[in-house]
Amino acid sequence: MSLFNEDALNEIKKRLKAWEEETIKNDLIKYPERLPEFKNISGILLKRFYTPADIENYDYFEKLGFPGEYPFTRGIHATMYRGRIWTMRMFSGYGSPEYTNERLKFLLKHGETGLSLAFDFPTLLGLDADDPLSHGEVGVVGVSVSSLKDMEVIFDGIPMDQVTTNMTINPPAPILLSFYIVTAEKQGVKPDQIGGTTQNDNLKEFFAQKSYVFPPEAGLKISLDVIEYSAKYLPKWNPISISGYHIREAGGTALQELAFTIADGIEYVRVGIERGMDVDVFAPRLSFFFAAGTDLFEEVAKFRAARRMWAKIMKERFNAKKPRSMWMRFHTQTSGVTLTAQQPENNIIRVAIQALAAVLGGTQSLHTNSFDEAWALPSEKAVKIALRTQQVLAYESGSADVVDPLAGSYYVEWLTDKMEEEAWKIIDRIEKIGGMVEAIKRGIPQREINDSAYKFQKDVEEKRRIIVGVNAFVEEEKLEIPLLRFNQEEVEKHQIERLRKVKETRNKASVEWSLRELKSAAQRNENVIPYIIKAVRVYATLGEIMGTLKEVYGEWVETPLF
Numbered sequence: 001m002s003l004f005n006e007d008a009l010n011e012i013k014k015r016l017k018a019w020e021e022e023t024i025k026n027d028l029i030k031y032p033e034r035l036p037e038f039k040n041i042s043g044i045l046l047k048r049f050y051t052p053a054d055i056e057n058y059d060y061f062e063k064l065g066f067p068g069e070y071p072f073t074r075g076i077h078a079t080m081y082r083g084r085i086w087t088m089r090m091f092s093g094y095g096s097p098e099y100t101n102e103r104l105k106f107l108l109k110h111g112e113t114g115l116s117l118a119f120d121f122p123t124l125l126g127l128d129a130d131d132p133l134s135h136g137e138v139g140v141v142g143v144s145v146s147s148l149k150d151m152e153v154i155f156d157g158i159p160m161d162q163v164t165t166n167m168t169i170n171p172p173a174p175i176l177l178s179f180y181i182v183t184a185e186k187q188g189v190k191p192d193q194i195g196g197t198t199q200n201d202n203l204k205e206f207f208a209q210k211s212y213v214f215p216p217e218a219g220l221k222i223s224l225d226v227i228e229y230s231a232k233y234l235p236k237w238n239p240i241s242i243s244g245y246h247i248r249e250a251g252g253t254a255l256q257e258l259a260f261t262i263a264d265g266i267e268y269v270r271v272g273i274e275r276g277m278d279v280d281v282f283a284p285r286l287s288f289f290f291a292a293g294t295d296l297f298e299e300v301a302k303f304r305a306a307r308r309m310w311a312k313i314m315k316e317r318f319n320a321k322k323p324r325s326m327w328m329r330f331h332t333q334t335s336g337v338t339l340t341a342q343q344p345e346n347n348i349i350r351v352a353i354q355a356l357a358a359v360l361g362g363t364q365s366l367h368t369n370s371f372d373e374a375w376a377l378p379s380e381k382a383v384k385i386a387l388r389t390q391q392v393l394a395y396e397s398g399s400a401d402v403v404d405p406l407a408g409s410y411y412v413e414w415l416t417d418k419m420e421e422e423a424w425k426i427i428d429r430i431e432k433i434g435g436m437v438e439a440i441k442r443g444i445p446q447r448e449i450n451d452s453a454y455k456f457q458k459d460v461e462e463k464r465r466i467i468v469g470v471n472a473f474v475e476e477e478k479l480e481i482p483l484l485r486f487n488q489e490e491v492e493k494h495q496i497e498r499l500r501k502v503k504e505t506r507n508k509a510s511v512e513w514s515l516r517e518l519k520s521a522a523q524r525n526e527n528v529i530p531y532i533i534k535a536v537r538v539y540a541t542l543g544e545i546m547g548t549l550k551e552v553y554g555e556w557v558e559t560p561l562f
Contacts, residue, residue, distance in 0.1 A: 003060055004052050012053050024048075035464075040298040041456070042255035044418055050410035058413065063308065067403040069323075071311040073304050073416070074404035075362040076327040081400035085113075087365035088390045089166055091333065093118035093143035094377045094484070095491045097153035100143040103383075104158060110384055111391060114365060115196075116166040117154070118142035119176075124211040126172040126546030129495035138492035141377070142168075146495065147502050147541045151179040152186065160184040165196035166241070166331065166365075171213035173200035174226050174529050175545050178536040181234075195236035197287055197331070200226045201243045203264045203436055206556070207445040208246035213546065216437045218553035222528075224271055229529040231282040238287040240268065241331060247445075248291035249337045251453020254302045257291060258419060259426035260436075260445050262309055266427070267436040269318055279318050283325035291335045292354040292361075299354070300406055301415035303361025306330070309420055332358035333367040339374040343469035344481055347371035352389050359399050360406055366390055376483040443561045450561070502539050510538040515548045522552040 038046045047054075065071055068078030077083065090107050092115070093100045104115055119142040122134035128146040129138045138144045145151060160183065169176045177198050184194045202219030205212040214222060223240060230239035244252075244261035252260065265286070272282055290306070292299050310328035314320040334354035339347045348371045355368050368386040370378030378386070394400050406412045430439045439445055459465040466472045514535035521531045528549070535545055 003058050009056050012051050040295050042253040050414050054410055054414045071308045073308045080403040085394045087114040088112050089114035089116045089365045089367055091116045091118050091367045095139040095486045096494055097150045101154050114164045120144050128541050128543030130499050138495050144495045146499050148179050148536050149502050151183045155183055160187050161189040161193045168199045170202050170205050173198045174532050175542055178533045182536050191233050192235055197238040197241050200240040204243050204246055206440045208250045212556050214553045215556045216440050225527045225529055227282050238285050241287045241289040243289040245289050245291040245333050250449050252449040253452050254298050255422050258302050258306055259423040263427050263430045263436045279320050280322045280325050288330035290330050290332050292332050292358040293335045294350050294353050296357045299357035300361045301419045304416045305420040329364045331365045332363040334369045336369050340470055341374040344371050346469050372481050379482055379484045446561055506539040511540045514538055519548050
């Protein structure tokens, strides 16, 4: 059902032609445009303005509908933020578990409504703090977690049945989830009472974040183990956060982020069904994770297109019956890669715009970056300003008072359609070669993201794209913001010492038995999580459990692309 009548559209087209032949020609002589052509970061060519003629065949119910109804373009909930503000979930973690415990409590005190744990590189790669490869990296970009004991310290004094926690962890996701489950049990909180998310998106590791460990097929199997176990025993847990954020941070465009993320999602659902899982049992708990860049309208269109595309895929391709299986629920993080070391206070403005894009796009939870993060992990002052940015948006800006307020904008609807159209071209190409695992093996997403990153950098260097304070409006300046400092060597020493005590005081025979059982289960291709939980209970370490899994699954070595 079209929104416009034919006579009105013909009149608009007629007057537009006259405008182009008369009005704009004269104005261009007096006021030439800044650039020969305008494109967004995804490379989509933008017109001067948009009219109903740009969406002349628009079917309201097919493309938009109402909030809380298929195809969910306007939001997955009928009332959206009028009923409940998005979860304010700052990405936190540095140094020791003790430091991170203090930061989490600081954020909760100042109004944060959900927790999000950042882990250091050794933890992301499944290495213990005392592993020689961990030296110099313990606690640097996130908190160090080597055993159940570390998780117990992180949540000391934080009731785990009253908060939800996101954990940005991928190959070791089943182990960190097991640490979390057992820590909650020690607080008297049952598994069916804990809520939160494990990122657990192993596919994107191969072409974005690059903290892969296992080969693609094994990585996919591990991700499905978490999904399957959570569907059975953790009803409030989101077992995976299919992530576009890292695709963007690696240099991908908003369009590539949209397409590759959905292609990953298709792969997880397809393999889940092949494993024998009922799509309406596990799909309702799938979640997504996107970046929000500074191009406000490109980002809003991306979020709206993503929601519509996922609903169609789940309904039409995978025959999901429950509306919740068609929901694309997503967390958003403002784009860390857009933060500049030059004039760092400008980052507060960038983050506010990006956060607004996420809110206008209908995100379920939001992390706002801190203005000092191009220099260091955030100080208390910086992270509080970032949190306050969300609170001003939520309670002062009016952006949370109307559902999908940009709907009906000729430009936004045209751009939403265009993002979807272009994303389908990428997804169809991946599907034709057999899906995302095959695409990864051929290096397709890796090359395309690298090409986009190179083009963006050239555009900045040649000033086709202006970055304030970097290639324009540059100042001679001294860094005058306070940075977070901690003694990494002391943290590493502290973590190694705690790990030594754990190993000395545990029952070694029980650890060895649990690891043998785990290895045997992995060899039988069983879901490994029940065995990991048993190992965690007797204080087997992260590195020991990962080492056992590596013996069965092997390790991935990337083929050079250039």
